[in-house]
Amino acid sequence: MFFWSLVLIAVGIFSSFIYGRSRIKLNSKKQGTKSKSLPTYYAQYVLMWCLFPALIVYFSWAIFQEQIIQNIVISNFEFIEGAVYNEGLLLAEIRNVANNPSFADGKSIEIINAASHYSSLRQISQISFYTSIIIIMLLGALYASQKLKPEFHAQHTIERYIQYILIFCSSVAIFTTIGIVFSLIFESLRFFAEVSIFEFLFSTEWYPFIPIREGQTAAEGSFGAVPIFAGTFLVMVVAMCVAVPLGLLTAIYLAEYASQRVRKTVKPLLEILAGIPTIVYGFFAFVSVAPFVKAFGQSIGIDASPTSALAAGMVMGVMIIPFISSLSDDVINSVPQSLREASLGIGANKAETIKKVILPAALPGIVGAFLLAISRAIGETMIVVVAAGTAPNLTGNPFENVTTVTVQIVVALIGDQEFDNPRTLSAFALGLVLFVITLFLNIIALQIVKRYRERYE
Amino acid sequence: MNNSVAKEKIVSLRKKRSLEDMRFKYYGFTAMCLSLAVLVFLLYTIFSKGYTAFQKTIVLLEVDYNQDVLKLTPDSSDEEMEKGKFFRVKKQAIENFFPDLSKSDIKLVKKLFSINADNEIKDYFLDNPEVINTKQQIWVTAHSDVDQLLKGNSRRDVPEDRRKLNDIQLSYVDQLVEENRVKQVFNNFFFTKADSRHPEIAGVAGSFMGSLFTLFTVFILSFPIAIGASVYLEEFAPKNRITELIEVNISNLAAVPSIVFGLLGLGVLLNVFGLPRSTPLVGGSVLALMTLPTIIIACRASLKAVPPSIKEGALAVGATKTQAVFHHVVPLALPGTLTGTIIGLAQALGETAPLIMIGMIAFIPNIPTGLTEPSAALPVQIYLWVESAERGFQEKSAAAIMVILIFLFMMNAIAVFLRNRFERKW
Numbered sequence: 001m002f003f004w005s006l007v008l009i010a011v012g013i014f015s016s017f018i019y020g021r022s023r024i025k026l027n028s029k030k031q032g033t034k035s036k037s038l039p040t041y042y043a044q045y046v047l048m049w050c051l052f053p054a055l056i057v058y059f060s061w062a063i064f065q066e067q068i069i070q071n072i073v074i075s076n077f078e079f080i081e082g083a084v085y086n087e088g089l090l091l092a093e094i095r096n097v098a099n100n101p102s103f104a105d106g107k108s109i110e111i112i113n114a115a116s117h118y119s120s121l122r123q124i125s126q127i128s129f130y131t132s133i134i135i136i137m138l139l140g141a142l143y144a145s146q147k148l149k150p151e152f153h154a155q156h157t158i159e160r161y162i163q164y165i166l167i168f169c170s171s172v173a174i175f176t177t178i179g180i181v182f183s184l185i186f187e188s189l190r191f192f193a194e195v196s197i198f199e200f201l202f203s204t205e206w207y208p209f210i211p212i213r214e215g216q217t218a219a220e221g222s223f224g225a226v227p228i229f230a231g232t233f234l235v236m237v238v239a240m241c242v243a244v245p246l247g248l249l250t251a252i253y254l255a256e257y258a259s260q261r262v263r264k265t266v267k268p269l270l271e272i273l274a275g276i277p278t279i280v281y282g283f284f285a286f287v288s289v290a291p292f293v294k295a296f297g298q299s300i301g302i303d304a305s306p307t308s309a310l311a312a313g314m315v316m317g318v319m320i321i322p323f324i325s326s327l328s329d330d331v332i333n334s335v336p337q338s339l340r341e342a343s344l345g346i347g348a349n350k351a352e353t354i355k356k357v358i359l360p361a362a363l364p365g366i367v368g369a370f371l372l373a374i375s376r377a378i379g380e381t382m383i384v385v386v387a388a389g390t391a392p393n394l395t396g397n398p399f400e401n402v403t404t405v406t407v408q409i410v411v412a413l414i415g416d417q418e419f420d421n422p423r424t425l426s427a428f429a430l431g432l433v434l435f436v437i438t439l440f441l442n443i444i445a446l447q448i449v450k451r452y453r454e455r456y457e
Numbered sequence: 458m459n460n461s462v463a464k465e466k467i468v469s470l471r472k473k474r475s476l477e478d479m480r481f482k483y484y485g486f487t488a489m490c491l492s493l494a495v496l497v498f499l500l501y502t503i504f505s506k507g508y509t510a511f512q513k514t515i516v517l518l519e520v521d522y523n524q525d526v527l528k529l530t531p532d533s534s535d536e537e538m539e540k541g542k543f544f545r546v547k548k549q550a551i552e553n554f555f556p557d558l559s560k561s562d563i564k565l566v567k568k569l570f571s572i573n574a575d576n577e578i579k580d581y582f583l584d585n586p587e588v589i590n591t592k593q594q595i596w597v598t599a600h601s602d603v604d605q606l607l608k609g610n611s612r613r614d615v616p617e618d619r620r621k622l623n624d625i626q627l628s629y630v631d632q633l634v635e636e637n638r639v640k641q642v643f644n645n646f647f648f649t650k651a652d653s654r655h656p657e658i659a660g661v662a663g664s665f666m667g668s669l670f671t672l673f674t675v676f677i678l679s680f681p682i683a684i685g686a687s688v689y690l691e692e693f694a695p696k697n698r699i700t701e702l703i704e705v706n707i708s709n710l711a712a713v714p715s716i717v718f719g720l721l722g723l724g725v726l727l728n729v730f731g732l733p734r735s736t737p738l739v740g741g742s743v744l745a746l747m748t749l750p751t752i753i754i755a756c757r758a759s760l761k762a763v764p765p766s767i768k769e770g771a772l773a774v775g776a777t778k779t780q781a782v783f784h785h786v787v788p789l790a791l792p793g794t795l796t797g798t799i800i801g802l803a804q805a806l807g808e809t810a811p812l813i814m815i816g817m818i819a820f821i822p823n824i825p826t827g828l829t830e831p832s833a834a835l836p837v838q839i840y841l842w843v844e845s846a847e848r849g850f851q852e853k854s855a856a857a858i859m860v861i862l863i864f865l866f867m868m869n870a871i872a873v874f875l876r877n878r879f880e881r882k883w
Contacts, residue, residue: 067731159779166693169685173706173753176746180717183724246488253485266489273496275865277807279836280503280858283843287851288502318499321492349474351481372712379714381810382836386843406716406810413723413814431720435713442712 020046037155049144187428206392231402238313247324274322282386285315304399312388331365371445507855513644571598601656601849656849667832674741687756711750719814755797792879
């Protein structure tokens, strides 16, 4: 349906363009005056008045059609007294029967009626969709053609419209942020209506097993996120222990010692490391590193679990190496050459120059890079989902199973999502914490880097 | 005398200092080599675990297409043939092949063949209906357990209760091998089938198409919006608070964890707008929002690289600002923006977490054909296979990783090609 409507819109804009062009030529010939702008601007004017209203109708139809139809079908459904219905399942059944008449065998009469109601509504909706698109395009073109007079400044208007479009494009970023904040806060508030915020932030018991269906008996869930935060922190620390020395030393070597040729080959290779999808690192952690960590733990007498903070953290550290090395490389390169030369000039050798002059000078920038790396490590999902485990252990032992914020978000949302259940909603509360922390780290890091840049520019 | 002691001291200090210098240099060198070694080791792991997935094991069966067993006649219509009792033919073929089997053993031996073997016997028959009432030698796919055993991925020497195949089954497999009735061929299923519960017939075609549809959505949404936004910010935006807010916003969005975008998709696109779950449309929209900052930053850089003299030239001969920008600056910046977009798309291709959030993790056994159909995506498929307990899926996940890496490599190669071919140095 929506493909053909796109074709319809395409035909509409094409003909409106042609129409606008020929109409303004005709009008200016009639009046004997030259039009203020080139004919194509009038054509574009008609086109825009044809296209944008149609697009608005198109998208609102695409978004709301199904919901409205479903609401009507459900409100007209002949519920039998006493029977219990699950609205989602019922709708799925009605849709199935409507799309596939062969499924109708053995279904109750109410469902078959509802299905035919559903398909007739869909038909009505389709017909009215096409008619309203055609009408709206005609109305738009009609309105625009009123203005097709030679003394009308079409170009000015078009350029103003283009500005509006561009402003809309730039504000998509703001809408995205608003959407993120809105959805996180809205669902988190629903979560905190059932679980107290103090329990969430300060209690150490995380057992989110709340009965999924009514009538099921299970222990009441408890949502103390401290073990999750601790696990996230532990994995992050392991990752930074791997990434900071390797990344920083690589950056120093590349920036200060390596020849042009080495730089030119190694930098793209590190970019490969940065471009590898995180699930690939997860596979690597699961298949190679985790068994190795387990064997290593056993050889030194520690009972390591098959998934551990150490395995996940080490691989995450590898993932962050290129991030740290490229950021630090930039920072080290922007230390003014005069500092370097002054230090070498009074007789210091290269290592001394780097350690006593360049690194202190570059320190703020490097700290900024570390903060960005930490924020990335905290938000990383797939490595920990595959290699860190799901057990909320409050431990400092990296050989043990731990869980992180991102893992718990995934665990809560895989499978049945029930938005009246604190287990599902807990994902949004955790997401809110994650969002706030990463945003905070990011803002600080950007401030530090910015100030550092200003110092040397 | 004092002089020589001082000299000695200076010499030894200098030696110490230069040693220190050397050492520091080698620390850096070692760190770099270690990072690269991990890269090599990672690629090696993937290749060594994955290359076996491109082969499958097939077994030669002698199938008797007896019309009584099939419940068909030579003049049956096509529809009747579709409903022929091919599983009975398979059972008979197995029984004939191992004549002295007890009832319980038949069950065990049947487990050596893929669930798809019935279909293969049937497809052969449908292609050649004239073989009715004849005996045919047909290669059918072996069960994943046999496949893994013969590839050496699962071991024989573990105790029987921890093995997939018990001793009796092993002896039959050995008998098949001895009689040369087993061979390894190219695994066409891996490239033509979607996901399956049975490793031997699971493939990446479904998730590959899902990823393509998702990337298409990402491109359609993010490319025009990114160009619009970067043109506005670079060329038109007044220097005021709102512009600054937008810029800060974009740089902060670039650092928001991808999983939060998944929550956005779930909370807004699915729950508020009611878009269909598990579809490339929703997945692509979420990834488009996620990659938008990356693409905008790249687009702005390439717009900035166009020298101002070009715009000024256009303005000088009387073009309006809009004309100067859209007729002169944007076309020159286009190769750079395309390169940035492709790099953004490559990032989107590897994203897993947001797609899990919006339900693209569902088990989808068929190949999607549109944007609004439930489908999987390559990285999610890899995740599902990595998490699967079935041994046969491990090589599949490594092979799927190889597919995604090749895909990524090609996208980056195109980006580099575009950059080298069209980028102008001013």
